[in-house]
Amino acid sequence: MHSNTFKTTALAALAALFAFTVAAHGAIAAGSHSGGHDNDKGHGHSMAIGEPGDPAKADRTIAITMSDNFFEPEEIKIKEGETIRFVVSNKGEFLHEFNIGTAAMHAAHQKEMAEMMEHGMITATGIDHKMMKMDHGGGKMMMEHNDPNSVLLEPGKQAEVIWRFTKEAELEFACNVPGHYESGMMGPIHMQHGH
């Protein structure tokens, strides 16, 4: 990593987002380095949130509607080991995110998104794709908010998240656009033992 070269807050946010992306892949322990108190820099402790799913192996589809500011349905029930194809639609007038993670991951991501908004990468209603695509680190920092466990959608947009819930964990789906989680845009993922 070249973290010492990232001086500005904006770049720190990008670096944190990158760390988050890698964490979502299970390659390193999760932990925002943007200065929060919720950092759990557990060395080698991988997040048990699951893994990107194979679309061809999806057990079923769950439609998720996002609006201002709530999800429909309000909770999700899945079985341990299931691969779910989430078809996510933003039917509201604001930017919304569907993100699968632990409460701590969402809290960390909210800080990152607040910084992204502060620096114009996102607005209340949209994404500045030019800002998001800025390359600040030799090709490694291409930021498009395309973590496999989440999708960020402008009004009217639809996208899929294919996720495999590998083992039981305390998970939530949430929108981390500033202010939305606090206003209730989150819900529990209830997981049943698969055996």
Ligand SMILES: [Cu+2]
């Ligand atoms: Cu939202």
